[in-house]
Amino acid sequence: MSKLIEIRDLSKVYTRGKQKVEVLHHIDLDVPQGEFLALMGPSGSGKTTLLNLIGGLDQPTGGSIAIGGERIDQLGAGALAKWRAAKVGFVFQFYNLMPMLSAQRNVELPLLLTKLSAAERRKRAAIALQLVGLSDRATHKPTELSGGQQQRVSIARAIVSDPTLLVCDEPTGDLDRQSAEDVLALLQALNRDHGKTIVMVTHDPKAAERAGQILHLDKGSLVEQVPA
Numbered sequence: 358m359s360k361l362i363e364i365r366d367l368s369k370v371y372t373r374g375k376q377k378v379e380v381l382h383h384i385d386l387d388v389p390q391g392e393f394l395a396l397m398g399p400s401g402s403g404k405t406t407l408l409n410l411i412g413g414l415d416q417p418t419g420g421s422i423a424i425g426g427e428r429i430d431q432l433g434a435g436a437l438a439k440w441r442a443a444k445v446g447f448v449f450q451f452y453n454l455m456p457m458l459s460a461q462r463n464v465e466l467p468l469l470l471t472k473l474s475a476a477e478r479r480k481r482a483a484i485a486l487q488l489v490g491l492s493d494r495a496t497h498k499p500t501e502l503s504g505g506q507q508q509r510v511s512i513a514r515a516i517v518s519d520p521t522l523l524v525c526d527e528p529t530g531d532l533d534r535q536s537a538e539d540v541l542a543l544l545q546a547l548n549r550d551h552g553k554t555i556v557m558v559t560h561d562p563k564a565a566e567r568a569g570q571i572l573h574l575d576k577g578s579l580v581e582q583v584p585a
Contacts, residue, residue, distance in 0.1 A: 361522065361554050362388035362411060367420035369406050369577075380406045382577045383420070393548040393555045395568035403577040404558045405526055411556055412524040413441045425521060442470045446515030450527035452507045454499040454514075460486060461495040464513045471518070485513035488551075489543055505536025512543060516553070523547065525557040529564050541567045 367384040370377050381403045388394055396404045409415040410422060413429050416437075422430045424444065432440060446467075454463045464482040473481070486492050489509040499507050508528060515523055525544065529537035545567050547553045557568060565571050573580050 359390045360387050361390040361392070361425055362386065362556075363421075363423040364411075365421045367407075367410065367422065368418050369403070369410065369415070370418040380577050381410075381417075384577075384579055386572070386579065388554065388556065391548070391552050391554055393545065393567070393569045394557070395565035395571045396556065396558045396574060397560070397562075397565050397571055398574035398580075401576075402574040404574050407574065408524050408526055408556060408558050412445050412447060412522075413437050442467065443518065444521045446512075446518070446520040446523045448508070448511055448515050448523060448525040448528045450530040452499070452504075452511045452531075454507055454510060456499050459496050459498055460491060460502065460510045460513075463499070463510055464517050467514060467518050481517050482513070485517040486510070488516065488547075489513045503536065504532050505539055508532060508536070508540050509543060512540070512547075516547065516551075521554065523553050523555045525555060527558055527560065529559065529561060537561070537564065 364384055364386040367381055368379065369381040370379045384407065396407060398404050406415070410417055417430050421428060427440070429437060429440060455466070461479070461482050464485050465478045468478040468481060483492065483495065486495050489512050491506060491509055491513065494502060494506060502510065528544070529540055532540060541564055544555055544557070548555050557564070559565050
């Protein structure tokens with residue numbers, strides 16, 4: 358299986374006043390195409406920092422990140438934004454939906470950055486909502502949806518541009534257990550049936566068990582890899 362993500366000697370340092378805080382220390386990591394990877398570790402271990410670097414939301418202090426053979430650590434801000442729009446879908450703990458827009462319009466948002474016609478955007482958003490089982494909620498606004506339904510809308514938004522990679526930051530952290538199970542089953546299906554590579558940060562061992570591989574971080578270092 359080919360590698361989608363290749364990380365070498367990755368470090369991230371933040372400056373707070375005169376103090377330098379090294380959040381990630383010389384990380385090496387390969388993630389195959391089609392993998393479902395869970396990142397676990399205590400708060401402050403560097404999980405979300407690593408996820409943000411993989412998703413191109415932040416830039417490393419040292420080392421390299423190649424996604425699909427492309428060195429994203431060498432891209433400028435404009436090129437990186439275009440890369441993210443084309444290659445990555447983001448799923449966050451608190452959904453980040455626009456409250457005044459319907460589910461359909463929320464899902465369409467990433468497509469506004471493309472040259473697709475309005476009709477094609479609507480068509481793709483409808484397909485994405487169908488994939489997450491929410492075709493009958495397309496005209497509902499976020500306040501008219503449950504937490505689990507809002508998260509499924511955010512997953513539809515993440516997949517609408519057919520990205521190579523899904524990065525999920527605590528996607529079940531704000532959900533009750535049944536809604537969490539539904540969302541995890543959906544992520545598994547996207548991985549298994551649609552070949553999406555998924556990197557998911559979670560504190561929840563039950564969520565991590567759904568992944569094909571679990572990676573543990575502690576104090577910015579990769580400490581062990583355990584088959585799920």
